[in-house]
Structure formats: C-alpha cells, structure tokens
Amino acid sequence: MNAPHAPLLFSTRNGEIMLGGTAVSQLAARLGTPFYAYDASLIHSRVAELRAVLPSSIQLHYAIKANPYPPLLRDLADLVDGGDIASSGELAAALQAGFKPQTISFAGPGKRDAELEAALQAGITVNLESAGELERLHTLGQRLGIRPRIALRINPDFELKGAGMRMGGGTKPFGIDSEQAPGILHKIKRMELDFQGLHIFSGSQSLNSEAIMQAHKAALLLAHDLLNASGLTCPHINIGGGLGIPYFPGEQRLDPAPIGTHLQQCLEEHSVRLSGTKLILELGRYLVGEAGIYVTRVVDRKTSRGETFLICDGGMHHHLALSGNLGQVIRKNYPVYIADQADTAATEIVNIHGPLCTPLDILGHKIALPRAKVGDLIVVTQSGAYGSSASPVNFLSHPRPAEVLLPASCCAD
Ligand SMILES: Cc1ncc(COP(=O)(O)O)c(C=O)c1O
Helix, strand or coil: CCCCCCCCCCCEECCEEEECCEEHHHHHHHHCCCEEEEEHHHHHHHHHHHHHHCCCCCEEEEEHHHCCCHHHHHHHHHHCCEEEECCHHHHHHHHHHCCCHHHEEECCCCCCHHHHHHHHHHCCEEEECCHHHHHHHHHHHHHHCCCCEEEEEEECCCCCCCCCEECCCCCCCCCEECCCHHHHHHHHHHHCCEEEEEECCCEECECCHHHHHHHHHHHHHHHHHHHHHHCCCCCEEECCCCECCCCCCCCCCCCCHHHHHHHHHHHHHCHHHHCCCEEEEEECHHHHHHHEEEEEEEEEEEEECCEEEEEECCCCCCCCCCCCCCCCCCCCCCCEEECECCCCCCEEEEEEECCCCCCCCEEEEEEEEECCCCCCEEEECCCCCCCHHHCCCCHHHCCCCEEEEECCCCCCC
8 A cells, every 4th residue: 555665775684684784683782772873885885876977076065964973974074075064063073074174164044153253263165144144254254364265155046846845945044045146246256255156055855856957957057147247256166965865655766877967968068157166066865864774672562542552762852853853744654674574474553652752752653564572673764864963862861872883894793
C-alpha cells in the first residue's frame, strides 16, 4: 500500500546493519544509546561523485549548519573549497576545523555587532542581509581599521520550485530584494568595500533536477544583470544549492549529472561576463545527510487499544526532524529499521515513540517492522544532517546523544 523508501545505503553482515565496517550493536556497546554515527567514507564518495559531474571550476562549499560535529567538520575542511556559517559559534567551529578564513562566508539574518566584529577580525566574507547590516558593518570596519570583506545576499524574485524549504522569492527575512539590490550595490561601490560577490540562495531540499537547473539559470541571469548594471566585478557568485536527499517513501535519489552538464552550459553562456568569477555551490544535507544514522534502543513495548507501541530511549529532543516537527506540514515516516535484520519474516505494524511526555515525540507512526523486543536497536537512516544540532536537546533534561565519525579508512573488528 505504501511506496517503499529508497534502498538502504548501508551494508549488512550476518543480518546486521553495518556502518564504516562496524556493526551497529558494536557501536551501541561502545557509545551507549542513543547515538549518531557518521560514515566518513560515504561523505568522501558523495563529494567525489559530485565533483566528477560538476565543471571543475565550480567551488563546493559546505553549509556547516547541516552538521557541525567537530570531527566531521575537520574531515570536510579538507574535502571542500569553503564553508558557509550562520553564527559566531559556527565561525569558531569552522576555524578550529581548519577552514581557511578567506573561504568562509557568513550568511543569516540578525547578525549582532559582536558577530560582525568577529567576522571582521577573522577576515571572512559577510553575506549582507540588509541595508542596516551594511551600515553597521561599515561603521565597525572604520572603527577597527579593517576593510570589510562582503557579499550581497539577494532575495530573488523567483523560488526553487517544489523545495522542502523556500528561502527566496516573495517577502523574506533573508537577503535584499533583487529590486533594491542596485541601490545597495551602488552604495557598496561608494564605500569601497572588499566586494566578494553575490549570494542567491533560493531554497533547499529539492529532488527535482529540472527545478534546480531552472533556479541556477535564473540566479545566474540575475547576477549577470545586477553586475552589469552596477559595473562591479567580483571573484564569486554563490548560486545556492538546493540539492536534496530522499527521506520519505516513494522519493528517489537525485541524479546530479544533468545539473553538472547544465552548469557547464551556463558557464559557457556567461563566459564573457564571468571570466575571473567563480561559481559556488553551497550544500549541506546533500553532502552529509545520507552518511549518518541515529540509533535508539527499545526500552518498553506495550499495547494501547489494539495498537503496538515501542518506546525508545531517544526521540525528538535528539532528532526533531524525525518527529516531523522541523518544517513538515504533514508528518511522514523517516526510514526506520531494526539493527538486526536477520529475522524479517514476522513483520508487524508499530508506533515508535520516544521518552518525552508529549504526543509529538514520534519516531514512526504505523510503520511495518520486524517484531522488536525490549533491548533491540532501532536505526534511523538519512540522519547525518539537521540532527542533534537542530533539536531541542535540553527538553526534559535527558542526556545528549553520543556522536561518532567512523573514519574513511575504518574497517573495525
Ligand atoms: C543560506 C543557506 N545555505 C545553505 C543551506 C543548506 O541547505 P541544505 O542543507 O538543504 O543543502 C541553508 C539551509 O537552510 C541556508 O539557509
């Protein structure tokens, strides 16, 4: 009756789900439950696959908000060309992980003066979100004797169609409306700031390559027009990203090859105006989302008016998106498995819940699973992005989940 989830990316051995060569039960014995585990080899392959289809001049930036776990960040610092941060906390994490300041850009509304000052001192690019932010940064730069390195974030007059999250188009708290941009660019020119480029992020979590290509094309046209009108040149145009991963039944993995071919065509079309300008793709979940799992243990099994409930030691306080409370309008089930896949014959329909005293703490609703008993491990895949860092981890004062990155060379046991 339900469409299946995209096939499991992880291997199994003796019927058990493996990650980076280690069985989930071994990880649970080492870390306790609940925990997140990330497989670096899957992240490396994802970056390599993407680079293989993208024009070689495209710069790949990692949106650190997707997963700021320090070992994972250190790994990515060597794999990608730069990082996008959204706070001074992420700035510290990025610098500590080894991202070079000149490759870091800072987007996000509501940057406080202390954050702008930290950005100036570190020498990173500030993606300006408003005219007010431009004035504050300029004044701070003059006071500190530092020439601000800036890019202008544009709220375009289009959106990424079908995106899970629309970040551009219409009225938005992000960026400067494209029709206001010429005036601001004029001001930037007068202020003699270190102009690094434009940032046009129209949306995220799209599995529709056609829609992504349309958004990239529209972003480039807009950038082209704005630069032409202002007479400014710049080293970078960040055209956003938007590449999604399949979370829910029936969703298919995105094929990045046509997106790469299309970007090559765009580069050729705009070669005169863009000579000396590099395009940046800014991606979060596409690079890390499928490389991570969340694991929780069944603590209790009960029935309520004919329905079976598995109650686990982890839940929405660690993984808000899994519970459906991070932007879903109608909740859908993430892919959920029992770690030990050996006996899949006797499946049953269960509700999986966490330990919080709220009906929102749902891990799976009416989901078919092999019969699970107390002590069994539940594995949630597609959990490498927007996991613990996007969850209310202080709610009910439960312990935070453990996290581990399994190195690319890892082949334990
Ligand atoms: C400015 C910006 N860049 C990058 C991202 C990352 O999006 P995703 O993880 O879907 O690639 C986001 C997500 O909200 C964003 O707001």
